[in-house]
Structure formats: structure tokens, C-alpha cells
Amino acid sequence: MELSLPFIIVPPIIALLFKAGIYAYAWSTKTHNLHTRLYLLFLFSFSIQNVAEIFGLYKVNVDGVMPHFEGGLFYAAVIVALALFFHLALAVAFDRQRVAKKIALAFVYGYAAVLQLLLVFTMYLIQGFETLEYGFGLSITRVPGPLYFLFEFYVVGLLVGSSGILGYGWKKQETPQKRAKNLMLLAAIVPTVAAGLFVIGLLHFGVKWINTSVIFPTTITFFLILTAYATHQYRIFDIQFFIPWSKVRARKTAFYDRVRAMISEIAELGSAREAVTRLGDTLRCPVALMSTGKPVLAVAGGTQQMVAFPLEQLHKIERITVANEIADVAPDTYRMMRAHGIAAIVPFYPHSQSASGWMLLGDAFSEQVYTPLDFKxxxxxxxxxADLFLDKMVSMRTQLAEAQRGGRMLEQRTQVLEQNLSALREENHALRRQNHALMEEHMANAKHTLLDYLDAPKKAARRAAQQGAEPPPLKTLDEHLGEYEARLIEQTLESCGGNQAKAARLLGLKPNTLHYKLERYGLAGEKRRQARKAVPPKPE
Known part of the structure; x- marks a missing residue:
């Protein structure tokens, strides 16, 4: 008996050690959400079942005592664990709270409570336990009560129901990452479901040769390891990728080829805008590149919704941030990213004052990138x-600094021009005042000339009468106007110092018209005489 004892207890002990390792793994991931909480409760229930199994085997093999308490605890832990896993399957397969989901959970937990009451307070579910001899140690099995079929129905229903729910989630969930998670849990539960249905079927028909102390610890440990990985990691492997003929493998292979091709072409990209456009084609999602100096450097397929993401919020992001991975740890940032249609944010040199930048990736990014190999x-x-953008951003900032220096120089030149323009305005005002004074003087001279001219015939008639001579003959209107015009031009030339252009402006005549009138009235010589008078004589 002593030689057979270690072997019959070894599988449960190894399974318990694995559970301890899973606890450590779950603690190290720092992932805390509904899925992980349900899993830890589920793991704790199976740990209690494992401990009850170890102590029950010890009692029956060493002490020769029937472990009724340990046997009851074993079945009670199984009832709780199956209910918790069914809850976990619903939470993974359905994101939204649905009425049917709430009704199903209420029914399952209510059914589990009824089974617990029947197990603890009555003999209707299990009447007792009996030993089984396998040749390498004693094991125990239940003596079914009249309502034991309720437990069988519960186990089969939850195992099959959980598998069906996970299969639905694998096909119908919104994102590839969630579909891969459902598939991982489905692959984990299949061996346990097969083993459970097989054992329950044999026991139902009275076949007791199967040793559950070896089969169940092995299948449940495998199930718990995969479930721990699926619930505590956001980036999980897609099982379909490992199937050579699957569509997922073909799609992933094409995606990896596009990424490798772009990596080899980065050195040939001439600008940040060209690189962003190429990246959008590679990842098949909108891309926007933002920085501190110039908020939006380049956009490919993005919308104003993406580039409107607050710049001060970007300064808080120091590592690659994926929206689906921060819903529990940073809900405010998650909601903001979802509102702006951003699936991921990639920072470049976030602590640099001159080269910091962020790349915003649209929602379609999560359709392509969700497994560890994808992210790698x-x-x-x-x-x-990052190296390319650093060179481009430094170059752009250098150009911007040069443009700012050029702008400051242009501003200084503009100030000088404004000062010169102000001086010209003052000079122009002075010239206008001077011109106005000359016009007034010219009008006054013209008035005196006109009055003298009008009074000249009378004076000539009086002189003729005094001298006893005949008065001079009367002139025509044209002659009067011509003489007046000649005298007016002569006086104007004299007042302008012989400057023909200035005299023409004062008289309101074109220069060639004034020249013609000077020739007509014989004043051309007078013009030269006035010009000589205006020039001072040279000192001897």
C-alpha cells in the first residue's frame, strides 16, 4: 500500500502545484477586469476541489477512513467552478449586457444553489461514497442518490453550453482579437468536455474502471493554463494561424510580406508625408503624424476626427498604447481614443523638446494587428x-527656424519701409502745402493781370484823349484772349523760375501744349531768359 500511495496522489499534487504557478502568473500580469476576476474565482474553486481530492485519497489509502467530508467538498467545488466558467464564457462571447444573458446567469447560479443545498442537507443527490481498487492505490467514487441526474444534467449542460457560447463568440465577435480569445478558450475546454462527458457516461451506466484521479487533473490543468493565458493577455496567438490552409494564415502572411517590404524601402522614402502614406497602405488603416512644433505633420486616409485628438493628452503617452488594452487601467484615455476613432498611438521620442512626435492609427489597425507576432x-x-521621422522632423524644425528668422528680418525691413513711407508722407504733405500756396499766389497774380488787362483800353482811351489823338481800334475777342493768355503764361513762367513742367502743372496744361503756346506767342526766348535769371552767376 505504501508503494502505491505516492502514485495515486502524485497527479493531484502536480495539478495543485501547477495551479500555484498559475496564481503567480495571474498576479504578475497586473491585468484586472471582469474576465480575470471570474477566472481567479474559477481557479480557486478548482484548487479547493484539488485539495479535497488529495486529502480524500490520503485518508482512504493511509487511514482507511471513508472521506465523506472531502468527497462532498469535491462535488461542491465542481458545482461552483462550472457555474463560474459558464459566466466567463458569456462575458467573453458577449460584450454588451443582454436580457437573455442575465436570465441565463440567474438560472445557472440558482440551479447551482439548489444542487448545493441538496448536496449538503439531503441524501437525494449523493447518498455516500465507496472505494475503487485500481491496483496502484485506492480511489473513491460516489453512490448516486435519486436526484443525481440533476447533477449530471447540470454538468453536461454547462460544458456543452459553454462550448456552444464560445463557438458563437469565435464566429460573431466584433474584432479579430476577441474572436481569437473565444477560439483559445474553446480549444482549452474541448479536452475537458470530452473527458467529462466520457466519464459521466461511463458512470451513468455503472462502468467504474476509469480513474478520474489521473484523467481530470491532467485535462483540467491543461484547460486552466490556456484559459489563464487567454484571460490575462490582450495579445494572444490566433490558433488559426497555425493551420496551413486557413484564411487567417494567408491574410497574416500577406500582411507580414507588406511590412517587410516597407522596412526595406524606408531609406528610399523622401518625406514624412510619403512615409505616412506608405504606412497607411501597409497597415490598411488611417494614419496621422503629429508633433509638438507643427501639430499635424502628415495624414493618410485620416479624418479631422483623428487629428483633433488633444495634444496635451498625447504628451502623457510614453509607450505604444492600444485602445483595447487600456479600457480597464486608463478608462478616460480609452474613451477619448474611441471617440476620435483611434485604435493605437505610437510615440516617437516623447521626452524630447524638439523631436517629439506621435503616430495615430485608425480603428482598422486592430483588424490587422492583434497577436504577439503582429506587434513584433x-x-x-x-x-x-522613428529614425526617419527624427531626421525629417529635425529638418522641418530647422527650416521652420530659418523661416522664423526670415520673418523677423522681413518684419524689421517692413518697419524701416514704414518709417521711410512716413517721411515720404510728411514730405508729400509739405509739397502739397507748398503747391497750394503757389496756386493761391498764381490765382492772385492772374486776378491782377485780368483786372489790369480789362482796365488797359480805358487807360489807352484816356491817354489818347489827353493827347488829342484818335483812340486805338477795338480788338476782337480772340485777340483779347490771346493777349491775356500770353501775359498769364509769361507771369507763370516768371513765378516758376522758367520751369516749363511746373508752369504747365499750375496752368493745367500738357507740356507739349504749353510749348506750342510759347512758340505761338513768341515767348520761347522769354522762357530762356527766365531760366538764365533763375541760375545764379558764378563767382569770379
Whole structure:
């Protein structure tokens, strides 16, 4: 008996050690949400079942005592664990709270409570336990009561129901990451479902040769490991990728080829705008590149909704941030990213004052990138782009600084021109005042000339009468006007110092018209005489 004892207890002990390792793994991930809380409760229930199994086997093999308490605790833990896993399957397969989901959970937990009451307070579910001899140690099995079929129905219903729910989530969930998570849980539960249905079927028909102490710890441990990975990691492997003929593998292979091709072409990209456009084609999603100096450097396929993301919020992001991964730890940032249609934000040199930048990736990014290998590929691409964007942003900032210096110089020149223009305005005002004075003087001279001319015939008639001579003959209107015009031109030339252009302006005549009138009235010589008078004589 002593030789057979270690072997019969070893599988449960190994399974319990694995559960301890899973607890440590779950603690190290720092992921806390509804899925992880349900999983930890589920894991705790199976741990209690495992401990009850170990102590029950010890009692029956060493002490020779029938472990009724441990046997009851074993079945009670199984009832709780199955209800919690059914809840986990609903939470993973359906994001939104639905009435049917609430009704299903209420029914399952209510049914589980009834089974617990029957197990603890009556003999209707399990009447007792009996030993089984397998040749390498004693095991125990239940003696079914009249209502034991309720427990069988519960186990089969939850195992099959959970599998169906996860299958639905695999096909109908919104994002590839969520579909991959449902598929991972489905793959984890299939061996346990098969083993559970097989054992329950055999026991139902009275076949007791199967040793559950070896089968269940193995399948449940496998199930718990995969479930821990699926619930505590956001970036999980897509099982379909490992199927050579699957559509997922073909799509992923094409995606990786596009990423590798862009990595090899980065050195040939001439500008940040060209790189962003190429990246949008590679990732098949909108892309926007933003920085501190110039908020929007380049956009490819994006909308104003993306580039309207607050710049002060970007300064808080120091590592690659994926919206689906921060819903629980940073709900405000998650809601803001969702509102702006952003699936991920990639920072470039976030602590730099002159080269900090952020790349915003649209919602379609999560359709392409969700597995660890996906992120490994795009992170290599982002690392190469960071060097390119650094060169381009430094170059752009240098050009911007030069443009600012040019703007300051232009502003200084504008100030000088404004000062010169102000001086010219003052000079123009002075010339206008001077011109106005000359016009007034000219009008006064013209008035005196006109009066003298009008009074000249009378004076000539009086002189003729005094001398006893005949009065001079009367002149025609044209002759009077011509003489007046000649005298007016002569006086104007004299007042302008012989400057023909200035005299023409004062008289309101064109220069060639004034020249013609000077020739007509014989004043051309007078013009030269006035010009000689205006020039001072040279000193001897």
C-alpha cells in the first residue's frame, strides 16, 4: 500500500502545484477586469476541489477512513467552478449586457444553489461514497442518490453550453482579437468536455474502471493554463494561424510580406508625408503624424476626427498604447481614443523638446494587428520609422527656424519701409502745402493781370484823349484772349523760375501744349531768359 500511495496522489499534487504557478502568473500580469476576476474565482474553486481530492485519497489509502467530508467538498467545488466558467464564457462571447444573458446567469447560479443545498442537507443527490481498487492505490467514487441526474444534467449542460457560447463568440465577435480569445478558450475546454462527458457516461451506466484521479487533473490543468493565458493577455496567438490552409494564415502572411517590404524601402522614402502614406497602405488603416512644433505633420486616409485628438493628452503617452488594452487601467484615455476613432498611438521620442512626435492609427489597425507576432513585426517597422521621422522632423524644425528668422528680418525691413513711407508722407504733405500756396499766389497774380488787362483800353482811351489823338481800334475777342493768355503764361513762367513742367502743372496744361503756346506767342526766348535769371552767376 505504501508503494502505491505516492502514485495515486502524485497527479493531484502536480495539478495543485501547477495551479500555484498559475496564481503567480495571474498576479504578475497586473491585468484586472471582469474576465480575470471570474477566472481567479474559477481557479480557486478548482484548487479547493484539488485539495479535497488529495486529502480524500490520503485518508482512504493511509487511514482507511471513508472521506465523506472531502468527497462532498469535491462535488461542491465542481458545482461552483462550472457555474463560474459558464459566466466567463458569456462575458467573453458577449460584450454588451443582454436580457437573455442575465436570465441565463440567474438560472445557472440558482440551479447551482439548489444542487448545493441538496448536496449538503439531503441524501437525494449523493447518498455516500465507496472505494475503487485500481491496483496502484485506492480511489473513491460516489453512490448516486435519486436526484443525481440533476447533477449530471447540470454538468453536461454547462460544458456543452459553454462550448456552444464560445463557438458563437469565435464566429460573431466584433474584432479579430476577441474572436481569437473565444477560439483559445474553446480549444482549452474541448479536452475537458470530452473527458467529462466520457466519464459521466461511463458512470451513468455503472462502468467504474476509469480513474478520474489521473484523467481530470491532467485535462483540467491543461484547460486552466490556456484559459489563464487567454484571460490575462490582450495579445494572444490566433490558433488559426497555425493551420496551413486557413484564411487567417494567408491574410497574416500577406500582411507580414507588406511590412517587410516597407522596412526595406524606408531609406528610399523622401518625406514624412510619403512615409505616412506608405504606412497607411501597409497597415490598411488611417494614419496621422503629429508633433509638438507643427501639430499635424502628415495624414493618410485620416479624418479631422483623428487629428483633433488633444495634444496635451498625447504628451502623457510614453509607450505604444492600444485602445483595447487600456479600457480597464486608463478608462478616460480609452474613451477619448474611441471617440476620435483611434485604435493605437505610437510615440516617437516623447521626452524630447524638439523631436517629439506621435503616430495615430485608425480603428482598422486592430483588424490587422492583434497577436504577439503582429506587434513584433510592426514594432520593428515603427523603430525604423522613428529614425526617419527624427531626421525629417529635425529638418522641418530647422527650416521652420530659418523661416522664423526670415520673418523677423522681413518684419524689421517692413518697419524701416514704414518709417521711410512716413517721411515720404510728411514730405508729400509739405509739397502739397507748398503747391497750394503757389496756386493761391498764381490765382492772385492772374486776378491782377485780368483786372489790369480789362482796365488797359480805358487807360489807352484816356491817354489818347489827353493827347488829342484818335483812340486805338477795338480788338476782337480772340485777340483779347490771346493777349491775356500770353501775359498769364509769361507771369507763370516768371513765378516758376522758367520751369516749363511746373508752369504747365499750375496752368493745367500738357507740356507739349504749353510749348506750342510759347512758340505761338513768341515767348520761347522769354522762357530762356527766365531760366538764365533763375541760375545764379558764378563767382569770379
Amino acid at each position: 513585426m510592426v514594432e520593428q517597422l515603427f523603430a525604423r520609422l
